[in-house]
Amino acid sequence: MKYAFWPGCVSKGACPELYESMILISAKLGIELEEMYDGNCTGAGVISEHEPKLADMLNARNFAIAQKMGHDLVNICSTCQGVQSMVQEKLDRDEEYRAEINAQLAEEGLEYKPGLTIKNFMWVLVEDYGLDKLKEQVVRPLDGLRCGPFYGCYILRPSRILGMEEHPERDDYLEQIIEAVGGTAVDYEGKDKCCGFPILTNNRKNSLTQAGTHIGSAKDQGADCLVTPCPLCHLNLDAQQPSAAEVIQRELNVPIIHLPQLIGLALGIDPKLLRMNRHVVGTQAVLDKVLAAVEA
Amino acid sequence: MEIRLKVRRQEAQSEYSSYSDYTVDMPEGATMLDALLQVRDYDDGSLALRYSCRSSICGSCAMRVNGRARLACKTKAVDMANGDEPIVVEPLGNMPVVKDLVTDMDVHWDKVRQITPWVENSGPEPEREHLVTHEVMLDVSNALSCIQCGACVSDCPVLEVDTSFIGPAAFAKAYRFVGDPRDDTTKERLQGLSATQGGIWDCTRCNMCVEVCPKDIRPMDRIMQLREKAVAAGVKENIGVRHGNSFAGSVRRLGRLDEIRLLPESVGMFNVPRLLSELPGAWRLFRAGKLPWQSAIPFMHKPIPGIKHVQRLYDQARNQKKEQAK
Numbered sequence: 001m002k003y004a005f006w007p008g009c010v011s012k013g014a015c016p017e018l019y020e021s022m023i024l025i026s027a028k029l030g031i032e033l034e035e036m037y038d039g040n041c042t043g044a045g046v047i048s049e050h051e052p053k054l055a056d057m058l059n060a061r062n063f064a065i066a067q068k069m070g071h072d073l074v075n076i077c078s079t080c081q082g083v084q085s086m087v088q089e090k091l092d093r094d095e096e097y098r099a100e101i102n103a104q105l106a107e108e109g110l111e112y113k114p115g116l117t118i119k120n121f122m123w124v125l126v127e128d129y130g131l132d133k134l135k136e137q138v139v140r141p142l143d144g145l146r147c148g149p150f151y152g153c154y155i156l157r158p159s160r161i162l163g164m165e166e167h168p169e170r171d172d173y174l175e176q177i178i179e180a181v182g183g184t185a186v187d188y189e190g191k192d193k194c195c196g197f198p199i200l201t202n203n204r205k206n207s208l209t210q211a212g213t214h215i216g217s218a219k220d221q222g223a224d225c226l227v228t229p230c231p232l233c234h235l236n237l238d239a240q241q242p243s244a245a246e247v248i249q250r251e252l253n254v255p256i257i258h259l260p261q262l263i264g265l266a267l268g269i270d271p272k273l274l275r276m277n278r279h280v281v282g283t284q285a286v287l288d289k290v291l292a293a294v295e296a
Numbered sequence: 297m298e299i300r301l302k303v304r305r306q307e308a309q310s311e312y313s314s315y316s317d318y319t320v321d322m323p324e325g326a327t328m329l330d331a332l333l334q335v336r337d338y339d340d341g342s343l344a345l346r347y348s349c350r351s352s353i354c355g356s357c358a359m360r361v362n363g364r365a366r367l368a369c370k371t372k373a374v375d376m377a378n379g380d381e382p383i384v385v386e387p388l389g390n391m392p393v394v395k396d397l398v399t400d401m402d403v404h405w406d407k408v409r410q411i412t413p414w415v416e417n418s419g420p421e422p423e424r425e426h427l428v429t430h431e432v433m434l435d436v437s438n439a440l441s442c443i444q445c446g447a448c449v450s451d452c453p454v455l456e457v458d459t460s461f462i463g464p465a466a467f468a469k470a471y472r473f474v475g476d477p478r479d480d481t482t483k484e485r486l487q488g489l490s491a492t493q494g495g496i497w498d499c500t501r502c503n504m505c506v507e508v509c510p511k512d513i514r515p516m517d518r519i520m521q522l523r524e525k526a527v528a529a530g531v532k533e534n535i536g537v538r539h540g541n542s543f544a545g546s547v548r549r550l551g552r553l554d555e556i557r558l559l560p561e562s563v564g565m566f567n568v569p570r571l572l573s574e575l576p577g578a579w580r581l582f583r584a585g586k587l588p589w590q591s592a593i594p595f596m597h598k599p600i601p602g603i604k605h606v607q608r609l610y611d612q613a614r615n616q617k618k619e620q621a622k
Contacts, residue, residue, distance in 0.1 A: 009553035013588040014581065038602045040551040045501055046543040049523050054613035058547070061602075061609065082503075104612055108605045157503035158514075193453045194502035201562040202497045202535045209457040210500070239581055278585045 001128065003074040004066035005033035009041050010231040011076060014239070017275030018231050021260040022076050022121065024274065028267050029129065029137060033074070036065055042083040044232070045154070045198070053101075059087040060101045063118070064110035072117035074124050076260065078230035081120040082154020082162070088118060089161045120155055122229045122259060123163075126173045131180040139268040141182030145225070145289050147262065148186045148218035148254075149174035150237065152230030153194050177259070178227060181266035188221040190214030197236040205247060211236045212244035215252045225255040225286050227262050234258060239280045255283040265290050297322055299331050299373045300382035303343065306393045313393075316340065317382060322373060329357050329368035332385065332397075344396040352510060355445030359397050360386040365447035367510045388450035403459070404449045407466035411489070415473060416481045426478045439472040442513045448505035460494035464505035464515030467496065471518040474525060486526040490534055496522045497536030528621070538562045548610045551600030556591045 011019035026033050039062045041047075048055035062084070066073040075081055091098045092114040102111050119127070125134060155162065156171055164170055171192065175185035196210030215237060218226055228234050236244075238256035245252040256279065264274040265287075276283045299322050306313040320334045329347055336343045347357040350369045357368040361376050362384055376383045391399045417426070448464035455461050462470070470489055473479050489496050496519050505515040527537055542561035546554035563570045581587040591597040600606070 010555070013553065013555045013591065014586045016585070038600055040600060040602075040606050041547045041553050043547065044543070044553070046540050047547065049501075049520050050527050050537075050540045051544065051613055051617065052524075053616065054544070054610060057609040057613060058606065061605070104609055107608065108602065153500075153502040153504075157507045159507060194500045194504070196500060198500045198502075199454075199498055201539050201559060203458075206454060206458045206461075206498060207500075210453060213457065239584070239586060240577065242580065243577060275585075280580045280584045280586070 001030065002032040002034060002071050003124070004069045004071040005035045006039050006062060006066070006073055006075045006080060007035065008075060008077040008080045008231065009044075010235070014235055015231040015258070017278040018076060018234070018258045018260060021258060021264050021269075021274045024269055025260050025264045025267060028264075028269065029134070031124070031129065034069055034071060036062065036069070036073075039065055042080045044079050045083050048083070048086075055083070056087050056090060056097075057101055057104055059084055060091060060098075060112045061105055061108070061110060063088065063091075063116050064105055064112045066118075067113060067116055068110065072119060074119055074121055076121045076229070077232070078120065078152030078155035078228075079232050081118070082157075084118045085161045085163075088116065120229055122155070122173050122177065123167070123170065125177060125263075126169075127167065131176060134177070134180050134263075138181055138266045140266055140290065142178075142262070142266055142290055143182050144292075145183040145286065146186050146223050147178045147183045147257070148188055148221070148223035148226045149178060149191050150195070150214065150218075150226045150228040150230075150233055150256075151192055152228060152233045155229060156192055174227060174229070174259070178262070181263060183262070186218060186221045186223040188214075188218040188223065190217045195230075195233040195236040197232045200236060200240070204243075207236065208240055208244040208247040211240055212248035212250070212252065215241065215244065215254050216248065216250055219252060219254050223254060224289060225257050225283070227257050227259055229259045231258065241281050253281060255279060255281050255286050257283065257286065297324055297326070297374060299326070299377065301331060301335065302382040302384045303332070303335070303396070304384075304386040305343075305396050306387070308393075308395045315384075316343075324374060326373050327369050328359075328361055328366070328371045328373050328376060328383070328385070331373045332368060344394075344398050346398045353443065355443035358388055358445040358447045358450065358510075360384075360388060360450065365389070365450040365508045367445060367447070370510050388446050390450055390452060390455040391446070399446070401446055404444070404446055404463065404465060407462050408444075408469055410462060411466050411470040411473070412481075412485070413469055413473070415476055415479045417478055418480060428477050432475070432477050436472045436475040438513055439468045439475070439518055441511055442468050442472075442515075443511055445510065447508045447510060448513075448515050451504050451508045453502055453504060454498060454500055458494060458498070461498055462489070462492070462494050462496075464499075464519070467499075467522060468513050468515040468518040471522055474522060482525075483529050483531065486522065486529050486531045489522060490526050490531050490536070496526065497534055535562050535564075538564065544610070548607055549599065550597065551603045551606045554591055554597070555588050 043055040178185040196207035200207040261274045299320050301318045302315050318335045348354040352370040387393050387397045388399045391403045499519045539562035
């Protein structure tokens with residue numbers, strides 16, 4: 001199992017713990033990652049607002065790089081997935097437009113040909129690796145850990161471009177993974193809603209109210225932590241959580257765990273190596289529960 | 297086919313709501329509206345719901361089924377059934393309930409009125425009529441097809457936290473006039489939609505409205521078109537535009553996002569009160585090892601190897617845009 005690995009900008013910036021935990025767990029699971037060091041930012045949907053064609057060219061460049069490497073593309077960011085799926089749908093549908101974009105890539109010796117498989121790591125885990133195989137690797141079952149799934153918008157919507165027809169359970173994969181590693185998936189209002197991150201600069205109050213409300217709703221349902229495949233959601237839910245708590249005027253203190261960190265804990269990897277300390281909201285309560293389950 | 301329903305009930309002017317359970321026997325192709333009418337006509341005449349055309353044209357029967365806004369007449373009951381669980385039917389969200397499944401849509405209509413929902417033209421009246429090309433009208437035809445059912449208003453997560461947000465359906469309506477060549481107030485409209493509290497830059501791009509719209513209006517895409525047109529019309533003095541420029545600028549410079557510069561460049565380098573208010577958050581990030589401070593130091597934040605190609609694509613796209621604008 002080998003993939004062209006697109007880590008995204010945030011896992012190399014404000015969420016280095018995501019990148020490091022992903023590298024550790026992929027090695028442990030036997031998933032080979034060949035990093036796309038020359039890949040560029042997808043634009044996170046921001047560039048496509050102002051300059052859709054530029055966003056299309058930038059993403060086509062990434063697709064062509066992955067194809068040159070000869071592997072399917074895997075990302076670890078819901079936002080990257082959404083943007084990549086959206087651009088791919090446009091390029092695959094319109095041959096004339098694709099030729100126009102490819103003409104720009106040609107100078108670099110690149111060409112995008114339709115048919116590249118682009119998958120978020122969460123999809124890879126369920127569809128390519130398999131939950132049964134994952135279960136076999138678990139040495140530290142997360143018994144008793146109540147995890148609220150938080151998907152991130154772009155990996156769920158619009159469903160027509162995200163392969164939901166072929167894989168109708170993609171909106172349930174987080175729950176399935178949480179259960180596969182021994183945890184309990186907590187259902188709560190807001191798990192499929194927006195974390196508010198895209199408007200953090202423009203309308204801080206709305207953004208933090210959204211983040212705080214979802215965390216609070218998960219806490220009300222007894223969640224020990226939230227688990228997300230999206231580093232942008234992580235930033236609003238974790239790094240901004242103290243501010244969100246002030247805005248909605250309630251205590252929150254709910255750790256926000258990256259999906260690869262959750263897997264890493266179940267695979268028995270040292271929490272320090274998973275950088276569980278690199279969170280604004282401390283993760284000690286999660287670790288206490290996980291390690292206590294093992295000792296018991 | 298046996299259909300089990302769990303319907304939310306609420307009396308007018310009452311804050312209290314409860315659920316009623318019903319079981320109806322329906323043919324295989326029955327819609328949710330068919331099932332609810334079966335309940336109302338033969339089981340419980342007190343159930344209130346709104347409907348008219350039964351053909352997804354009038355938009356009256358929008359309601360939440362299994363937690364998502366849908367047209368009851370366009371939704372097959374069999375598709376909503378989920379094993380032993382009953383189908384949960386609730387009124388639209390983000391608006392007050394009149395009774396049971398009937399909501400007061402005034403909150404939405406007020407927003408539609410807010411965007412001046414008619415063509416404004418102060419020029420001389422033409423001899424016969426204003427002529428427009430098919431191509432131009434095709435661009436707004438999608439927004440014209442909106443049936444104002446309120447499904448997108450119901451499920452918009454921004455409206456849940458901010459009632460001043462104009463909302464997806466009213467924005468789609470706004471695009472219908474911004475894109476209409478007969479209207480001569482385009483820039484004023486875009487200025488108003490950009491500057492207003494609850495305006496176009498407050499949309500989180502979550503795609504919820506795209507997902508629930510029964511007529512494929514894709515309201516969020518219309519909001520993105522409004523943003524694009526606002527920028528093209530020179531309506532740039534707001535955080536949303538600066539955020540986009542900072543984002544694109546960092547990709548041109550590095551091939552990647554420069555997180556450290558994004559906030560100050562977006563809110564404004566001289567916006568001292570806002571920048572000061574962000575300091576505690578920055579300190580929290582720094583303490584947790586999450587502040588990518590290295591990127592503030594030029595030699596530590598190197599561009600990707602193929603940056604010249606990214607810059608070429610960037611400049612190419614910009615030049616094409618300029619050519620088109622001419």
